[in-house]
Amino acid sequence: MTTASPAPAPGAPDRPEPARGLTEIADIVTPFAVRAAATLRLADHIAAGRTRLPDLAEAAGADPQALARLLHFLICRDIFAEPEPGTYALTELAGELLADHPANLRQWLDADEVAGRLDTTFPHLVDAVRSGTPVYEKVHGASFWADLGASPARTESFDRLMAQVSQSTRGIGTTYDWSDIRHVVDVGGGTGALLREILQAHPRLRGTVADQAGSVAEARRYLAGHGLGDRADAAVHDMFDHLPPGADAYLLSRVLADWDDESAVRILRTCAAAVPEQGRVLIAERVLPGEPAPGTPETAEDVAETRRLTSHDLRMLVLLGGRKRSVAQYAQLADRAGLGLTASDRLPGGATVMEFRPLRP
Known part of the structure; x- marks a missing residue:
């Protein structure tokens, strides 16, 4: 059962909104204080009734006075509330740190x-x-x-x-047209969860997960456990070198964003070498919004999505050397691999499926 975000606690002060200047934006203390609250499970302990400082400190395994200082900092930023001295409550923001909140933010901040x-x-x-x-x-x-x-x-x-994260590709089994595909290879498909969604939506389809040895063993167990052992398999393949040839479609879901441009082109060339002339290569990724048409302002949705994806983009740089890209940028990489963009569709989960076919000589 999911707990809804609570309303501000009774007695919480109604403070005016402070000006948000560069000093506040660059403040390093707030993000780490929020992560400390998430790691100590403060929202869950308070929701369970451990609202007094001694009880809350015991439940969190924290020094009471240090915890009080952390909470004082967070209360000043309306993340928690103190309706009575030494008694703490959740605000709407703190509710997002609950373990059963649908956004699952606590896990990302722990x-x-x-x-x-x-x-x-x-x-x-x-x-x-x-x-x-x-x-x-x-x-x-x-x-x-x-x-x-x-x-x-x-x-x-x-x-x-x-x-x-995989929720971004939710709906791929029904949004994309699989009607003339008989066999799909999920390149870097991990445990096979995405392939399962596609195969369950299309009983005539066969599928193969192509990944590293550890993932392949798990994918076989997972797919067999969902009753797909007769239509799905997994095989060890290096996507930089070789893939099983002759399938109707090769799917790269949330793969290419992990890699720099040259590595991404190498992966696409491996797919292009395996796909038959009438086959296709599919890329499923959250994409940066393209440039709006001249005279057309960006929508609020585009601005919000760009803000989210630029954050993910820096994560890719720091962690893996990869990057987020627009549909046009993926098309440019695919062109270098001998593949041309033929269609793109936005999925309900937020990702975009881009279809590429071999370019004729």
């Missing part, structure tokens, strides 16, 4: 989860901007993927985060 490990790379953003290369290995001693694979706990935490 310093003890893999997301917290990702956040520790951002103090080195200037190094990434100067070099144009990721800095994750500089911080953690190994590349992102190697560091993740070295820890089952980090891998499990990352998989839970990605289960939320």
Whole structure:
């Protein structure tokens, strides 16, 4: 059962909105204070009735006086409320930190989860901007993927985060036209969750997950467990080198944003080498909005989406050296791989499916 975000607590002060200047925007304390609240599960403890400071500190495993100072800081920013001295309550913002909030924000802000490990790379953003290369290995001693694979706990935490991110491709099984496709290869398809959605929507389709050995073993179990063992399989393939040839469609879902342009072109060339003349390569990604037509102002939705994606774009730079792109930028990369854009469709989850077909000589 999902708990709705609570209304401001009774007695919470009605303060005027302060001016938001550059000093406040650049403030480093607030984001880490919010992450501390998320990591200590303060919203959940308060919702469970641990509202008095001694009880809340005990539940959170925190020093009472230090916790009071953290809460005082957050109360001044209307993230928590103190309706009575030493008694704390949730505001609407604090409600977003509840474990069962549909946005699942607490997991992304928890310093003890893999997301917290990702956040520790951002103090080195200037190094990434100067070099144009990721800095994750500089911080953690190994590349992102190697560091993740070295820890089952980090891998499990990352998989839970990605289960939320995968909602961006929700609806791909029904929004895109699969009517003349018999076999689809999900390149870098992980555990097979996206392939499952497609195959369940189209009972005549066959599918293959092409990924690394660890993912392939899990994908086989996952797909068989969902009753798809007769129509779905998984095979070990290096998307930079070789893919099973002859399928009607090769799907790259949330893959290319992890890579720089040259690496992305290499992956697309591997797909182009495998796809038959009448086949297609599909890219599913959240894309940067294109330039509006001359004289047409950007919509509020475009502005909001651009703000979100530019944040993701910097994460890709710092962590992996990848980037967010527009449909036009993906088309330019695909053209270098011998593929031409033929269609694009926005999915209900927010991602866009772009269809590419082999260019004729």
